[in-house]
Amino acid sequence: MLIATGGGIKDSQREGFKFKKFIRSPITGAFAGFLLIRFSAVPIFLLLSTGGLERVIIEFYKTYYTKYTRGIFEEQKPKYKNWFKKRWIFFFTYLISVIIFIILFFIK
Numbered sequence: 001m002l003i004a005t006g007g008g009i010k011d012s013q014r015e016g017f018k019f020k021k022f023i024r025s026p027i028t029g030a031f032a033g034f035l036l037i038r039f040s041a042v043p044i045f046l047l048l049s050t051g052g053l054e055r056v057i058i059e060f061y062k063t064y065y066t067k068y069t070r071g072i073f074e075e076q077k078p079k080y081k082n083w084f085k086k087r088w089i090f091f092f093t094y095l096i097s098v099i100i101f102i103i104l105f106f107i108k
Helices: 002-015 019-036 043-065 081-106
Strands: none
Touching: 002 019, 002 043, 019 043, 043 081
16 A cells, blocks of 8 residues: 555656556555565565565556556657667566566475
């Protein structure tokens, strides 16, 4: 809820308040926590890793799946257009880290 509230306060001034976007973070965070609780029972580690995994999932969804441009950057033209063609490199490094996470999840 902290991430959703912070994001709602930050984004609502430019984009308006959107309930669908607000509720997305707590649901994704609960899912991330459910996956990560298997690795640690230490509350601070679980809190930090859940917040991190929630951000990774949301930003991946926004960047690669919907190709979303943040409101503050909508009017700007990309400075380095050639990086749009090279984005797949980052996708594969992300995919490898997700595969490693899944393997570790089932090994433990």
